[in-house]
Amino acid sequence: MAAVMRGTPKPWLKTLRGKEAIACYLFILPWIIGFTVFTLGPIIASFGLSFMDYDLVLPPKFLGLANFVELFSDSLFYTSMWNTLYIVILAVPLGMLASFMMALLLNQKVRGLAAYRTAYFIPSIVPAVASAALWLYVLQPEWGLLNGFLSWLGIQGPGWLASEAWSKPSIILLMIWASGGSMIIFLAGLQNIPKEYYEAAEIDGANSLRRFQYITLPLMTPTIFFNLVMGVIGTFQIFSVVFVLTDGMGGPVNSTLVYLIYIYRNAFNYFRMGFASSMAWVLFVIILVLTLIQFRTARFWVHYDTDTVEG
Amino acid sequence: MSVQRKYSRRQFLGIAAATGTGLALAACAQGIPQAPAPAGGGATAPAAQPQPAAAATINMWGWTDLVNTDVVTKFTDKTGIKVNLSELGDAVFGDQKFLTAVSAGTGPDVAIQNRHTFMQFAAKKLYQDVTPLMDGDDIKVDDFAPVQIKETMWQGKVYGLPMMTDVRYLYWNRAHFQEVGLDPTKPPTTWTELEAYTDKLVKKTSDGKMDRYGFVPYLYGNSWMWLYGFLNKAPAISDDKRTILCDDPKWAEALTWMVNFYDKHVGSFELANAFSDTLGKSGMGEPFSAGKVSMSASGDWQVGDFLRKPDLDWDAAPMPIPDGGVKSTWSCGWSVVMAPQSKHQKEAWELMKWHSLEDGWHARAEAAKADTQRVWDREKISGEPKYWPTQAVHLPSLQMLEKEYVSLLGDREKKAWAMGMDALKNWTHGCGTEMGVAALEYWVNMDNSVRSALAHKMTPIEAMADCKKKVQEATDRAWKAIESQG
Numbered sequence: 095m096a097a098v099m100r101g102t103p104k105p106w107l108k109t110l111r112g113k114e115a116i117a118c119y120l121f122i123l124p125w126i127i128g129f130t131v132f133t134l135g136p137i138i139a140s141f142g143l144s145f146m147d148y149d150l151v152l153p154p155k156f157l158g159l160a161n162f163v164e165l166f167s168d169s170l171f172y173t174s175m176w177n178t179l180y181i182v183i184l185a186v187p188l189g190m191l192a193s194f195m196m197a198l199l200l201n202q203k204v205r206g207l208a209a210y211r212t213a214y215f216i217p218s219i220v221p222a223v224a225s226a227a228l229w230l231y232v233l234q235p236e237w238g239l240l241n242g243f244l245s246w247l248g249i250q251g252p253g254w255l256a257s258e259a260w261s262k263p264s265i266i267l268l269m270i271w272a273s274g275g276s277m278i279i280f281l282a283g284l285q286n287i288p289k290e291y292y293e294a295a296e297i298d299g300a301n302s303l304r305r306f307q308y309i310t311l312p313l314m315t316p317t318i319f320f321n322l323v324m325g326v327i328g329t330f331q332i333f334s335v336v337f338v339l340t341d342g343m344g345g346p347v348n349s350t351l352v353y354l355i356y357i358y359r360n361a362f363n364y365f366r367m368g369f370a371s372s373m374a375w376v377l378f379v380i381i382l383v384l385t386l387i388q389f390r391t392a393r394f395w396v397h398y399d400t401d402t403v404e405g
Numbered sequence: 406m407s408v409q410r411k412y413s414r415r416q417f418l419g420i421a422a423a424t425g426t427g428l429a430l431a432a433c434a435q436g437i438p439q440a441p442a443p444a445g446g447g448a449t450a451p452a453a454q455p456q457p458a459a460a461a462t463i464n465m466w467g468w469t470d471l472v473n474t475d476v477v478t479k480f481t482d483k484t485g486i487k488v489n490l491s492e493l494g495d496a497v498f499g500d501q502k503f504l505t506a507v508s509a510g511t512g513p514d515v516a517i518q519n520r521h522t523f524m525q526f527a528a529k530k531l532y533q534d535v536t537p538l539m540d541g542d543d544i545k546v547d548d549f550a551p552v553q554i555k556e557t558m559w560q561g562k563v564y565g566l567p568m569m570t571d572v573r574y575l576y577w578n579r580a581h582f583q584e585v586g587l588d589p590t591k592p593p594t595t596w597t598e599l600e601a602y603t604d605k606l607v608k609k610t611s612d613g614k615m616d617r618y619g620f621v622p623y624l625y626g627n628s629w630m631w632l633y634g635f636l637n638k639a640p641a642i643s644d645d646k647r648t649i650l651c652d653d654p655k656w657a658e659a660l661t662w663m664v665n666f667y668d669k670h671v672g673s674f675e676l677a678n679a680f681s682d683t684l685g686k687s688g689m690g691e692p693f694s695a696g697k698v699s700m701s702a703s704g705d706w707q708v709g710d711f712l713r714k715p716d717l718d719w720d721a722a723p724m725p726i727p728d729g730g731v732k733s734t735w736s737c738g739w740s741v742v743m744a745p746q747s748k749h750q751k752e753a754w755e756l757m758k759w760h761s762l763e764d765g766w767h768a769r770a771e772a773a774k775a776d777t778q779r780v781w782d783r784e785k786i787s788g789e790p791k792y793w794p795t796q797a798v799h800l801p802s803l804q805m806l807e808k809e810y811v812s813l814l815g816d817r818e819k820k821a822w823a824m825g826m827d828a829l830k831n832w833t834h835g836c837g838t839e840m841g842v843a844a845l846e847y848w849v850n851m852d853n854s855v856r857s858a859l860a861h862k863m864t865p866i867e868a869m870a871d872c873k874k875k876v877q878e879a880t881d882r883a884w885k886a887i888e889s890q891g
Contacts, residue, residue, distance in 0.1 A: 152890060155889070253679050258860060346856060346860075347856040347862065348853060
């Protein structure tokens with residue numbers, strides 16, 4: 095902020111852009127304060143602790159890279175990474191597909207639109223603990239809603255959370271159900287597309303499929319990109335629902351031991367704060383690299399409508 | 406903070422750790438960054454000179470249900486010491502709330518703690534040594550059940566008073582025995598008999614679905630792998646608590662038996678799991694109470710549940726034994742401790758004694774009896790309420806419970822109680838002493854090994870070798886940390 099103010103003297107502040115900048119910073123100030131006071135310190139500390147042995151009780155002891163060496167030879171690190179990747183690879187695209195389709199439907203002019211929008215959005219604002227508790231019943235093998243529905247179609251449903259093979263898909267299902275947040279962003283993106291483009295295309299004789307392919311999809315790529323990046327970052331950090339669905343244990347047989355559950359187990363069950371911190375930093379690097387890759391590849395498929403986006 | 410002093414030369418790390426420790430703890434405990442140094446120094450000072458009784462209010466972290474609130478209220482009525490009772494949170498898998506708060510210097514005066522991680526917490530001086538206080542009040546180690554008091558000791562000193570415990574038996578449904586032509590007075594006594602009885606007792610519906618299991622080890626009731634290992638004479642840990650022994654062939658042997666038992670008599674683990682989950686979620690209770698499994702390995706507390714089902718015709722006996730095995734069971738439970746920073750040792754000690762000794766147990770039994778009455782009223786159970794006491798660890802308290810409460814119950818309950826007393830004194834294992842200084846790691850890894858073997862992902866020998874590797878590493882690490890305290 096300081097740099098911005100120094101760089102451009104008073105007149106700039108009085109311009110629309112200057113006023114907007116001030117408003118912007120004022121709006122994000124509560125977050126910045128909260129972040130600086132409560133989160134920044136622990137982040138820095140965790141970096142230091144990742145090179146130490148620390149159990150909260152005895153003074154931390156410097157270990158060098160031992161935590162990282164141990165981590166890369168720990169079979170559960172790979173198990174938890176695989177479980178997390180599995181969920182990311184399936185839940186992110188499927189969740190985006192589902193929420194994009196929902197957004198397309200909810201972008202139509204139909205009666206009771208507000209009610210539909212609310213209905214699809216609600217799951218994403220239900221607290222994770224509550225929705226997980228609810229899904230325990232949906233996924234109940236004998237009389238749960240889901241297996242009830244499947245048996246209606248003549249399919250014998252699996253044990254879902256009790257089954258090693260189906261526990262991860264269960265979590266993915268829940269996440270797709272709760273993807274209303276990205277739906278709202280897609281919806282905003284759809285409504286940002288100028289109507290004139292569609293009108294012009296219609297006059298040129300483009301049918302609805304063509305219009306979707308040549309107008310909606312390209313102009314939605316920035317939104318898709320945003321949801322993809324946020325989805326990958328968020329899904330790598332999946333925790334609460336798994337914690338509730340599996341009593342904090344990541345079972346059965348570690349099949350839902352996602353990365354954050356394993357961090358939690360080391361930090362707050364085994365009190366290995368140093369080891370847990372090193373895990374957290376490894377995750378940070380992984381997410382950083384994946385995000386950079388996404389940004390690098392973005393130029394091949396993300397189209398910004400230069401009229402509406404500042405160059 | 407010692408953290409800062411020790412690492413001032415390594416500037417970056419020092420700053421990181423010091424800021425971080427302060428901030429992290431501040432964030433956790435909502436305290437101040439310069440929170441006093443944790444357990445290390447303050448904790449070792451024994452409560453040799455208790456402060457004079459003032460009108461102090463002491464903080465206790467425990468359970469806040471009706472019974473426990475009542476126990477604490479009666480303590481205040483009797484002693485005039487006010488207690489601010491609040492919830493302990495999850496205390497089985499790690500005691501996060503207690504440990505983080507004590508580290509930040511904001512712990513309570515008194516807390517209830519589980520016994521399987523007791524030793525490792527005591528070793529780190531997270532509890533006060535109460536040996537001098539016991540001596541002062543002439544309370545002796547011999548006043549308590551031997552296994553349980555040992556679990557609250559570290560290097561010859563007592564770090565808390567054991568409160569309550571449990572033991573595990575075989576329960577069987579006599580009506581089911583009669584129905585399939587077995588003698589209802591004779592439970593299986595060997596693992597071979599257990600298998601034969603199981604086959605007779607299993608009942609399937611006409612379309613081949615399970616209607617009633619015979620016996621489901623590990624998954625139903627409350628037995629875990631530990632019970633089968635101990636029955637097979639498998640050692641869990643060396644006497645010096647340094648060597649983990651889950652790679653002893655006796656463990657793999659017991660696990661092999663269990664895997665075969667599932668393959669032959671239970672079928673799919675998943676189906677059995679779903680079966681019991683369904684019963685639970687539809688309000689029918691656990692499988693044995695619901696009459697959906699004929700034999701169950703579970704704890705003494707279940708008698709209290711069975712008494713609420715007048716139609717359930719149950720009986721209890723020691724668990725069947727394998728060839729070359731031994732009559733055995735295991736116990737866990739809770740202790741009451743004084744946190745290191747407590748400034749009200751005298752009052753805290755009074756509250757600890759109240760939770761562990763006779764007077765307090767009398768108050769607890771009365772409160773629990775009143776609660777039993779409420780259950781009877783709420784569930785509209787016919788007949789007089791029947792109260793089954795939780796097992797105390799303090800021997801005179803156990804005698805009092807037996808004389809005043811168990812004596813009011815039927816012969817079957819009296820027999821089960823007597824068996825529990827015999828087990829406590831002669832043939833039980835303590836979860837705390839068997840798991841050493843990396844108890845939670847032992848618990849979690851043993852369980853994972855069992856599940857991997859039951860799922861045929863590993864052979865029992867591989868599974869137990871995996872357990873050994875992981876838990877031994879954790880134990881070595883824990884010892885290194887303990888010894889580094891000096």
